[in-house]
Amino acid sequence: MWIKRPDDIPSSEITDEKLYINRRRFLVAAGVIGATGAGLLGCNSDAEGSNAGTGADLMTAGAGQEPDDKPNTYEQITSYNNFYEFGTDKEDPKGNSAGFHPQPWTVRVEGLCKKPGDYHFDDLVKPHKVVDRTYRLRCVEAWSMVIPWQGIPLAEMIKRFEPQPSAKFVAFTTVMRPNEMPGQRRPVLQWPYVEGLRMDEATNDLTLMATGLYGKPLPNQDGAPIRLIVPWKYGFKGIKSIVKIAFVDKQPETTWNIAAPDEYGFYANVNPEVDHPRWSQATERRIGEFRRRRTLMFNGYADKVASMYSGMDLRRNY
Amino acid sequence: MSVLSRLKPVAFLLCLTPAAVLAWNFWGVTHDRPEALGADPVRAAEIFTGLWTLRFLAMTLAVTPVRELLGIGALARYRRMLGLFTFFYACVHLSMWVGVDWFFDWRAMGGEVVKHKYILIGMTTFVLLLPLALTSTNAAVRRLGGARWARLHRLVYVCAITGTVHYLWAVKKDTLFPLIYLLVFAALLGFRLWEHYVGPIRLRSRGAGRRRPRSRSSALAGAATTDTRPLGDAK
Numbered sequence: 001m002w003i004k005r006p007d008d009i010p011s012s013e014i015t016d017e018k019l020y021i022n023r024r025r026f027l028v029a030a031g032v033i034g035a036t037g038a039g040l041l042g043c044n045s046d047a048e049g050s051n052a053g054t055g056a057d058l059m060t061a062g063a064g065q066e067p068d069d070k071p072n073t074y075e076q077i078t079s080y081n082n083f084y085e086f087g088t089d090k091e092d093p094k095g096n097s098a099g100f101h102p103q104p105w106t107v108r109v110e111g112l113c114k115k116p117g118d119y120h121f122d123d124l125v126k127p128h129k130v131v132d133r134t135y136r137l138r139c140v141e142a143w144s145m146v147i148p149w150q151g152i153p154l155a156e157m158i159k160r161f162e163p164q165p166s167a168k169f170v171a172f173t174t175v176m177r178p179n180e181m182p183g184q185r186r187p188v189l190q191w192p193y194v195e196g197l198r199m200d201e202a203t204n205d206l207t208l209m210a211t212g213l214y215g216k217p218l219p220n221q222d223g224a225p226i227r228l229i230v231p232w233k234y235g236f237k238g239i240k241s242i243v244k245i246a247f248v249d250k251q252p253e254t255t256w257n258i259a260a261p262d263e264y265g266f267y268a269n270v271n272p273e274v275d276h277p278r279w280s281q282a283t284e285r286r287i288g289e290f291r292r293r294r295t296l297m298f299n300g301y302a303d304k305v306a307s308m309y310s311g312m313d314l315r316r317n318y
Numbered sequence: 319m320s321v322l323s324r325l326k327p328v329a330f331l332l333c334l335t336p337a338a339v340l341a342w343n344f345w346g347v348t349h350d351r352p353e354a355l356g357a358d359p360v361r362a363a364e365i366f367t368g369l370w371t372l373r374f375l376a377m378t379l380a381v382t383p384v385r386e387l388l389g390i391g392a393l394a395r396y397r398r399m400l401g402l403f404t405f406f407y408a409c410v411h412l413s414m415w416v417g418v419d420w421f422f423d424w425r426a427m428g429g430e431v432v433k434h435k436y437i438l439i440g441m442t443t444f445v446l447l448l449p450l451a452l453t454s455t456n457a458a459v460r461r462l463g464g465a466r467w468a469r470l471h472r473l474v475y476v477c478a479i480t481g482t483v484h485y486l487w488a489v490k491k492d493t494l495f496p497l498i499y500l501l502v503f504a505a506l507l508g509f510r511l512w513e514h515y516v517g518p519i520r521l522r523s524r525g526a527g528r529r530r531p532r533s534r535s536s537a538l539a540g541a542a543t544t545d546t547r548p549l550g551d552a553k
Contacts, residue, residue: 080357088492091356141490143358188492259491278434278490283426287357291421 071134072145074214076287081221082139083240084189085174085181092183093221100180102217102224102241111171111247114162121225125211127160128152133208135231137238138270138299142279145287149229151210155203163199163247170202171195171252172228173244189255195239196252196266197230200308206231206301209242232298232305234268265318269309270299274318322392329396333403336370337410360419367411372485372499374404375478379506386513387521398454401474405451408444436487443480446473475510478503 083093086100105121134148158170174193178184184191201207208229211218218224223240230237236256246252256264263277272282272295283292298305309317340363346354355362378400385393420427430437450471452458459467482503486496512519 075353076357079353084491088490090358143361186492186494275433278436278488280426280430280433285358285360285419290360290418292419 069136069146071148072287074216077145077147077213078219078221080145080287082141082235083183083221083223085183085191085193085241086221087183088188096182097220100177100220100224100241102220105225105243107226107242108244109161109246110244112164112167112249113247114164115160124157124226125152128156130211131208133206133210133229133231135206135208135229136299137229137231137235138284138295140234140236140264140268140276140279140281142281142284142295143287144284144293144295148214149208149210150212150215151208151226151229153205154207154209154228155205157209158203161245161247166249167247168199169248169250169252170197170199171244171246171248172197172239172242173246174239175241175243190258193239193255194252195228195237195254196248197228197237198251198308201230201305204305204308206304232270232301234264234270236264237268267309267314267317269305269314269318270295270297271314271318272297274315320392322390323395326395326399330399333374333399336366336407340366340410360414363414364411364419367407367414368485368488371404371407371411372481374400374407375474375481376499376502376506378404379474379478379503383506383509387519389520402451402454405447408447412444436484439480439487440484443477443484446477446480450474450477475507478507 079094080090081093082090083097086093086096103121107119107121107124108117109119110116130150130152132148132150134146136144137147138144154170172195175181176184176192178191197207208231210223210227210229211225213219213222218227223238226242227240228238228242237254251266254264254266256268257266270281275281281295284295285292296302343351343354344359344363346352347359378397381393381397381400385391416422416427420430431441432438450473453462453467453470462470482496482500485499486493489496509519
């Protein structure tokens with residue numbers, strides 16, 4: 001499984017980019033060995049046959065994925081973005097986000113918790129250790145990337161706010177700044193963007209509040225200064241430029257679900273067996289590659305997250 | 319020979335420009351300019367060729383209205399060429415999908431056509447374009463007879479609609495551009511309907527005193543509208 005835990009690597013809050021890239025190279029090598037090992041254990045490593053793997057086979061995370069699961073380049077990650085607040089074309093966010101001011105930044109924490117309030121970015125981030133997490137990102141449009149994020153596990157952050165037992169969901173809101181975000185001047189989606197997670201999803205080990213990538217602060221087009229990363233879900237769950245975190249007792253509304261409920265569900269777990277009306281989800285194109293890859297159940301993170309959905313009909317709760 | 323006729327080879331080369339740009343960028347992607355088509359060259363190439371197909375279709379359908387509104391008869395010589403370039407870009411678009419996007423995975427593609435309505439309608443559009451391209455020769459016009467040829471070629475209006483709906487359905491949420499294309503085709507189709515049911519629209523008449531400047535001298539005289547003439551005024 002492609003995930004780097006904080007204890008695998010020394011802290012890299014401040015890392016020289018060259019050193020950083022060298023370390024990545026080492027990690028890539030480690031990843032290759034890991035994946036090859038999985039291949040030796042009898043998993044199908046032919047990523048072309050889109051339905052070659054059985055469900056059980058897919059449940060073993062990472063199996064069947066091509067071994068060269070290497071991070072995309074900084075250029076790719078920062079020039080190909082879905083961030084409709086800056087425009088609907090993939091190149092728009094890079095082109096239209098230069099005038100966005102990610103600092104100073106305040107996040108309002110509210111709802112069913114004991115420590116609500118307005119937290120300045122530094123107050124929010126500084127008490128925590130920034131960790132490195134290299135995750136696959138699978139867009140609902142059937143393309144994917146591998147991105148080396150830095151950030152704070154959401155579970156740790158949530159602990160500080162002391163949610164009450166009645167808090168069943170966490171709702172997030174993106175900043176509303178039509179003067180800096182030209183996309184918000186057109187009603188393409190309902191603004192501001194809202195997203196949500198079930199409490200167990202929000203406090204899962206994998207869930208990250210990202211503040212940087214490739215050792216640099218998050219670029220504006222990638223959701224500066226702080227965004228959500230939920231690697232086993234389709235990319236649109238990863239709400240960007242967050243200004244509000246609310247603890248609530250009911251399933252919150254989510255932007256794409258409001259826009260097209262038959263296409264985008266609340267859960268939006270990566271699932272190669274449940275097709276989107278527009279795109280087959282069985283395969284994906286990794287940015288930088290020509291041939292399609294087989295999409296993995298829960299984006300390859302099944303061993304960490306599948307138990308949260310046991311007994312649920314994933315066809316219905318898409 | 320009018321200036322317009324002499325310029326036809328130039329126009330032909332101009333029509334090839336988008337294809338040349340795409341080929342140049344594809345070469346760049348695989349050689350020295352990996353970012354020539356952005357981060358996802360396959361998607362970029364599909365969108366690029368799809369949009370050019372629609373643009374050429376719009377240009378083809380614009381020939382008759384422009385010719386009649388401005389009274390430039392020689393424009394008619396361009397219609398067949400533009401129509402065939404529409405088909406050419408449709409072929410490149412489809413080849414991108416078949417050969418590059420899906421790498422000849424026929425089973426997967428079959429599933430795509432059945433499951434996703436935007437692909438089904440796109441494929442339908444291509445199938446409808448086929449007979450039009452195949453009957454574009456003068457010999458085909460003679461064989462079919464002008465009236466039957468004209469009836470068959472009214473399929474182009476269906477293609478304009480299904481092609482744009484293909485675009486509309488492929489777009490996730492921001493439907494502004496598909497709707498602009500739809501508007502353009504609606505105007506081009508509206509012009510024909512207006513001429514057919516109401517009467518000719520002219521901005522500039524050719525020759526004083528002639529109320530109907532449209533030439534009826536072609537072999538297809540008597541057909542309902544000027545659109546019933548074959549591409550490029552078969553002679």
